[in-house]
Amino acid sequence: MTDQPRKLRSAQWFGTADKNGFMYRSWMKNQGIPDHEFEGKPIIGICNTFSELTPCNAHFRKLAEHVKRGVFEAGGFPVEFPVFSNGESNLRPTAMFTRNLASMDVEESIRGNPLDAVVLLAGCDKTTPALLMGAASCDVPAILVTGGPMLNGKHHGRDIGSGTVVWQLSEQVKAGKISIHEFMSAEAGMSRSAGTCNTMGTASTMACMAEALGVTLPHNAAIPAVDARRYVLAHLSGMRIVEMALQDLRLSKLLTREAFENAIRANAAIGGSTNAAIHLKAIAGRIGVDLALDDWTRVGRGTPTIVDLQPSGRFLMEEFYYAGGLPAVLRRLGEAGLLPHPDALTANGRTLWENVKEAPNYNEEVIRPLNNPLVTDGGLCVLRGNLAPNGAVLKPSAATPALLKHRGRAVVFENFDDYKKRIVDPDLEVTADSVLVMKNCGPKGYPGMAEVGNMGLPPKLLAQGVTDMVRVSDARMSGTAYGTVVLHVAPEARAGGPLAVVRNGDWIELDCEAGRLHIDIDDKEMAARLAAWKEAQTRNPKDASGYRNLYVEHVLQADEGCDFDFLVGCRGAEVPPHSH
Structure with missing residues (x-):
C-alpha cells in the first residue's frame, strides 16, 4: 500500500496506508476478501432491485451472479447492494408514487460508497427509470441490464398478453360476452414465467428506451427472462462495465440530447407506452439535458409504428426478440434516414449505427416494412x-x-x-x-x-x-x-x-x-x-405528514417528468472527506 492517490474513485476508501484505509479494508475483509482485491481493481457496484414482492424482478439473484462472473473475468471486483424495489403489480397506491424515492436510494447508495462504476439491474416499470435517474445524478460509468420479458401467456390454445388480456376480458365480462369463470381461467396462464410484461407495456418500452439511449448492450430489451441468452448478456455486461470504469465512460457521455431524440423516434416505431414521455423527461432532467414535451411532436410525429405487438397489434415480446428485436427496428429506421443521430455513442464503445447496421429481421409480420406499418403515424x-x-x-x-x-x-x-x-x-x-x-x-x-x-x-x-x-x-x-x-x-x-x-x-x-x-x-x-x-x-389531512407530504409538496407536473423539484440536475459523485 502507498499514500499516493489512485485514479479510481474507490481508492479514496481502499488506497491509503493509514488509519482510514486500514478501517475500510478491514471491515470489508470480514466477508473473506483477500488483499489483492483492493490493489487497484475497479470496484463495480451491482445495484439490485430484487424483491419477491416485485414479481418481474424476482429472478435477479441469479442475474446478479452472472454479472459478477463477468466482472471477475474482466479483472474487476463486484459488490452487490439492494435498493428500493418499486414493483408495479403489488405496490399501492402506485409504483409511480415511489419512483423518485427509489431514485434517491440509488443516488445516495452510489455516491456514498466506494464504487468506480455500477451495473443497474432493473425490470419492472418504474425500476428502470428510477435506477437511471439515480445513476445519472451521480454521473458515474453505468450499464443497465433489464430482467427481460416473461414468456407468452397461454389460454385455451392461444397466446395472451400480460396486462392487455386483463383489460380485454374484463370488458367482455361487463358486456355479458363471457362468464366470470372464463375470465378467472385465464389467470394462471397469463404470467407463466419470470420476467416483465410480455406486451409492449411500460417495462418493455423502457427497456427499449434504454437500449435506444445506448446505456445497455445490444439486444438487452427483448431477450426473454428465462432464455439463457439473458444470462450471457448479463455476463458480458459485467465484463464491459470494468472497461467502462477504466475508460471513465460516464453516463453524461451517453445520455446526450442526441440519444434522447433517438429514443423518442424509437418509441414511435415500437408503439411504446405513453409513460415513456414522463420517464425520459425525468432522466434527462437528472443529467442536464433540456428535453421538452414538444420534442415528442418535433421528433416523433410522422414516424410509422412498425412493431406489431400488443396492445397496439398482435404479437408479444417473444416474437419480437426472435424477429430481431430493437436492433432490427433501428436498422430499418436508419436505412430510411429516420434515425436522428446514428453516430450517438453507446455503452459498448461503438455508435448506435455500428451496433445495428447489419441487424437481421427474421419476421416481417412482427417488424414490418416502413411501407406497411401498423400505424402510419405512431408518434405520441x-x-x-x-x-x-x-x-x-x-x-x-x-x-x-x-x-x-x-x-x-x-x-x-x-x-x-x-x-x-x-x-x-x-x-x-x-x-x-x-x-x-x-x-x-x-x-x-x-x-x-x-x-x-x-x-x-x-x-x-x-x-x-x-x-x-x-x-x-x-x-x-x-x-x-x-x-x-x-x-x-x-x-x-x-x-x-x-x-x-x-x-x-x-x-x-x-x-x-x-x-x-x-x-x-x-x-x-x-x-x-x-x-x-x-x-x-381545503388541504387533505393525509397530505400533511410522512413521505406523502414530501411528495405532494415537491412533485413536478407530468410535462416536467414528475420528478421532485429538488432532485432535478446532476450532482456528481464527489463525496466529503473521510469522517473517521
Missing part, C-alpha cells in the same frame, strides 16, 4: 388547448382512428372512487359520443398519478357493442392498455388546472392531428370557475 400525440395549457398526451397506435377527431359532451367523475361508483349505474347519462372525464388522479391528486386513465366503459354501452370512447384525465395508463385515452393533462386538477372545473355537459373537442384539446367555454367563464374552485379548496 401531444395535445394543448384551454383544457391542457401545459400539455397532454395520447397514443395513436392504441386508439380508434375514427375517434382521433371528436367532439362530445363531458361525463365527469370527480375522482377514481366517484368513477367506480357511478360508471356501473344503468341510469348514468352517457352515450357512445360522450367524453369520459376523470379528475384528481394526477401527481398530487391521487397522489402518485395512478394508471387509471384507461377508464373502463359503462357496462350499458358495452352491452350495446361500444368498444371505445374518448377518455380524458390527469392520470396515466398502463402501457399494456389501449383505447382513445387522453392522459397526463397538465396542470392536473389538484394543482388548479382547467380540468378541475370541467362540468357535466361541457363540450370537449379532441383533434389529434392538430394537437388540440379544448373545452368549449370562454376565458371569462373559465376564470370564474377557477376562482370559485380555488376558494373552496
Whole structure:
C-alpha cells in the first residue's frame, strides 16, 4: 500500500496506508476478501432491485451472479447492494408514487460508497427509470441490464398478453360476452414465467428506451427472462462495465440530447407506452439535458409504428426478440434516414449505427416494412388547448382512428372512487359520443398519478357493442392498455388546472392531428370557475405528514417528468472527506 492517490474513485476508501484505509479494508475483509482485491481493481457496484414482492424482478439473484462472473473475468471486483424495489403489480397506491424515492436510494447508495462504476439491474416499470435517474445524478460509468420479458401467456390454445388480456376480458365480462369463470381461467396462464410484461407495456418500452439511449448492450430489451441468452448478456455486461470504469465512460457521455431524440423516434416505431414521455423527461432532467414535451411532436410525429405487438397489434415480446428485436427496428429506421443521430455513442464503445447496421429481421409480420406499418403515424400525440395549457398526451397506435377527431359532451367523475361508483349505474347519462372525464388522479391528486386513465366503459354501452370512447384525465395508463385515452393533462386538477372545473355537459373537442384539446367555454367563464374552485379548496389531512407530504409538496407536473423539484440536475459523485 502507498499514500499516493489512485485514479479510481474507490481508492479514496481502499488506497491509503493509514488509519482510514486500514478501517475500510478491514471491515470489508470480514466477508473473506483477500488483499489483492483492493490493489487497484475497479470496484463495480451491482445495484439490485430484487424483491419477491416485485414479481418481474424476482429472478435477479441469479442475474446478479452472472454479472459478477463477468466482472471477475474482466479483472474487476463486484459488490452487490439492494435498493428500493418499486414493483408495479403489488405496490399501492402506485409504483409511480415511489419512483423518485427509489431514485434517491440509488443516488445516495452510489455516491456514498466506494464504487468506480455500477451495473443497474432493473425490470419492472418504474425500476428502470428510477435506477437511471439515480445513476445519472451521480454521473458515474453505468450499464443497465433489464430482467427481460416473461414468456407468452397461454389460454385455451392461444397466446395472451400480460396486462392487455386483463383489460380485454374484463370488458367482455361487463358486456355479458363471457362468464366470470372464463375470465378467472385465464389467470394462471397469463404470467407463466419470470420476467416483465410480455406486451409492449411500460417495462418493455423502457427497456427499449434504454437500449435506444445506448446505456445497455445490444439486444438487452427483448431477450426473454428465462432464455439463457439473458444470462450471457448479463455476463458480458459485467465484463464491459470494468472497461467502462477504466475508460471513465460516464453516463453524461451517453445520455446526450442526441440519444434522447433517438429514443423518442424509437418509441414511435415500437408503439411504446405513453409513460415513456414522463420517464425520459425525468432522466434527462437528472443529467442536464433540456428535453421538452414538444420534442415528442418535433421528433416523433410522422414516424410509422412498425412493431406489431400488443396492445397496439398482435404479437408479444417473444416474437419480437426472435424477429430481431430493437436492433432490427433501428436498422430499418436508419436505412430510411429516420434515425436522428446514428453516430450517438453507446455503452459498448461503438455508435448506435455500428451496433445495428447489419441487424437481421427474421419476421416481417412482427417488424414490418416502413411501407406497411401498423400505424402510419405512431408518434405520441401531444395535445394543448384551454383544457391542457401545459400539455397532454395520447397514443395513436392504441386508439380508434375514427375517434382521433371528436367532439362530445363531458361525463365527469370527480375522482377514481366517484368513477367506480357511478360508471356501473344503468341510469348514468352517457352515450357512445360522450367524453369520459376523470379528475384528481394526477401527481398530487391521487397522489402518485395512478394508471387509471384507461377508464373502463359503462357496462350499458358495452352491452350495446361500444368498444371505445374518448377518455380524458390527469392520470396515466398502463402501457399494456389501449383505447382513445387522453392522459397526463397538465396542470392536473389538484394543482388548479382547467380540468378541475370541467362540468357535466361541457363540450370537449379532441383533434389529434392538430394537437388540440379544448373545452368549449370562454376565458371569462373559465376564470370564474377557477376562482370559485380555488376558494373552496381545503388541504387533505393525509397530505400533511410522512413521505406523502414530501411528495405532494415537491412533485413536478407530468410535462416536467414528475420528478421532485429538488432532485432535478446532476450532482456528481464527489463525496466529503473521510469522517473517521
